[in-house]
Amino acid sequence: MNKEVNTDIVRPKQIPRRAFAAIAGEKLIELIIRLSGVSAIIFVLAIFFFVFREALPIFFSDHFDLFKFLFNTQWYPTSAVNVRYGTFALTVGSISITFLAMLIAVPFGLGSAIYISEFCGPKQKESLKIIIELLAAIPSVVWGFIGLTVMSRMIISITGAPVGVNLLNGGIILALMSVPIIVSISEDALKAVPDSYREAALALGATRWQIVYRVLLPAAKNGLLAAVLLGVGRAVGETMAVLMATGHAVQIPHGLLDSVRTLTANIAAELGEASVGSDHYHVLFLTGVLLFLLTFAVNLTADFVIRGIRRK
Amino acid sequence: MEQTTNTIEIEDLRLAYGVKEVLHGVTLNIHRNEIFSIIGPAKSGKTSFLRCLNRTIDFISQATVSGTIRVDGEDILRLKDIYHLRRKIGMVAPLPVGLPLSIFDNVAFAPRCAGLTQKTDLAEIVERCLKQAALWDEVKDRLNTLGTALSGGQQQRLTIARALSHQPEILCLDEFSIAIDPVTTMRIEDVxxxxxxxxxxxxxxxxxxxxxxxxxxxxxxLNGDCIEIDRTEIIFSDTPGNRKTYEYVNGIFG
Structure with missing residues (x-):
């Protein structure tokens, strides 16, 4: 009897305590989630702030001119007599190599996504998805190595170009790197299209291909655009592979077989050699800001495009 | 007389999803230019039956169909050109499925798939079908807006217009009125x-x-069995051929 009474007394004491702990725990979890959500904004702003702060002193340098920085093609940051900080060739290098990569990766990526989601059988689907994920897992330095050795030799033997590391090489390597992202995201977008659309189109006598380009592509266009943009983001930001595969020559390319240098590769290659606090060091950070603005512009246009599509 | 006017002849149609048989040998004829209705409680195989008719059943994995379905004398279960068959049959789903296209493109979808590209021909078909579905007056000024932006009842009439757009010889409607109001239902019934x-x-x-x-x-x-087929007056009379029919139509059943 006594024991039973004891436990009865103990229980009501424990329950409120537990409830308090549960409430506190919940509050804590909520706080952590809130913090991690807000942190994304803080990190972006902080990164921009610090990069810009490192770049700021260059504006007070005698050798610097913002117009020349943006539109001059001459990049001689270590010249003893005439220092020139023109990044135009680098910007063109970045844009052209991204454009080429997308020209190759978008048709291939969308094509394989459509094949995986609409045409192939379940077994093949599984194995294809696993292989594509494997492709995404290859480190970029390995891609760069492939560009430097395998691709380079192939390009020389096929086109007869004097050097194999050039715009074409980097473009193909970047395309191969972006394809897995484009495939997996566009496959998700296609999978999200309700089956009732497919059935309705089928009942109207549409063939499989007609379903794809008359129904699925219009229905999934937002997701597909997002997939392409993530591919673009990957291509613009990629450093190591393009550093190894493009030849690293500062010039505006006149053809596929010209070597180029990108903004990213330039920073990676030179930052280690520039002495901290020198003009060269600051200007490299400004290049970083330029890169930042470039990707920002890409994302913003994409946003406008998506909104335009939605309004229609 | 009836024998010569059959448009669909079905013999011992059996359908199974995996090991579960949902149609246990249905045999019936459907005459030309009649309205043939199929009633029965949920899970009786009504929708599955329609899916067999236009062969969209092919896209459900594990579904196996046996028996014969002849449409105008052609055995459609062994047919190669299923697209031709589907163009012959218009299908309206229970919930309206407006394709994410404009109203015009929704109706012009099937003719375009069939290879028609002349803008004037398409416009003619769109106008005729929308008029047939009693929707023309409401949408004629905004044919380029999204079909999915219409109200539920309008969308259902849009799907009917779409089902008519390839000039089908057979029109199947699967519980077309569950998403629309009684007034619109009556209008469609008149159509x-x-x-x-x-x-x-x-x-x-x-x-x-x-x-x-x-x-x-x-x-x-009922549960995949055809209990009774007869003239509607007889089915709804006090003395249909089967006791279960009487109970079902009078709401005693289940």
Missing amino acids: LKELRKEITIILVTNLTQQARRLADRTMFL
Whole structure:
């Protein structure tokens, strides 16, 4: 009897305590989630702030001119007599190599996504998805190595170009790197299209291909655009592979077989050699800001495009 | 007389999803230019039956169909050119599926798939079908807006217009009225009576009174078995051929 009474007394004491702990725990979890959500904004702003702060002193340098920085093609940051900080060739290098990569990766990526989601059988689907994920897992330095050795030799033997590391090489390597992202995201977008659309189109006598380009592509266009943009983001930001595969020559390319240098590769290659606090060091950070603005512009246009599509 | 006017002849149609058989050997004929309604409680295989007719059943894995379905004498279960078959049969789903296209493109979808590209021809078809579906007056000024932005009832009429756009000989409606209001339902029913002169209509419905209003003949399907097929007056009379039919249409059943 006594024991039973004891436990009865103990229980009501424990329950409120537990409830308090549960409430506190919940509050804590909520706080952590809130913090991690807000942190994304803080990190972006902080990164921009610090990069810009490192770049700021260059504006007070005698050798610097913002117009020349943006539109001059001459990049001689270590010249003893005439220092020139023109990044135009680098910007063109970045844009052209991204454009080429997308020209190759978008048709291939969308094509394989459509094949995986609409045409192939379940077994093949599984194995294809696993292989594509494997492709995404290859480190970029390995891609760069492939560009430097395998691709380079192939390009020389096929086109007869004097050097194999050039715009074409980097473009193909970047395309191969972006394809897995484009495939997996566009496959998700296609999978999200309700089956009732497919059935309705089928009942109207549409063939499989007609379903794809008359129904699925219009229905999934937002997701597909997002997939392409993530591919673009990957291509613009990629450093190591393009550093190894493009030849690293500062010039505006006149053809596929010209070597180029990108903004990213330039920073990676030179930052280690520039002495901290020198003009060269600051200007490299400004290049970083330029890169930042470039990707920002890409994302913003994409946003406008998506909104335009939605309004229609 | 009836024998010569059959447009669909079905013999011992059996359908199984995996090991579970959902249609246990249905045999029936559907006559040309009649409204044939199929009634029965949920899970009786009504929708599955329609899926067999236009062979969209092919896209459900594990579904196996046996028996024969002849449409105009052609055995469609062994047919190669299923696209031709599907163009012959218009299908309206229970919930309206407006494709994410403009109103015009929704209706022009099937003709375009069939290879028609002339803008004037398409415009003619779109106008005719929308008029047939009693939707033309409401949407004629905004044919380029999204079809999915219409109200539920309008979307359902849009799907009917779409189903008519390839000039089908057979129109299947699967519980077309569950998403729309009674007034619109009556308007569509009038449309169906009008269409009956030109095409054969198969009407699957949960509303037994709708079958009574519209159908020439009615089939009562119960758990995959065809209980009774007869003239609608007989099905809804006090003395149908089967006791279960009487119980179902009078709401005693289940």
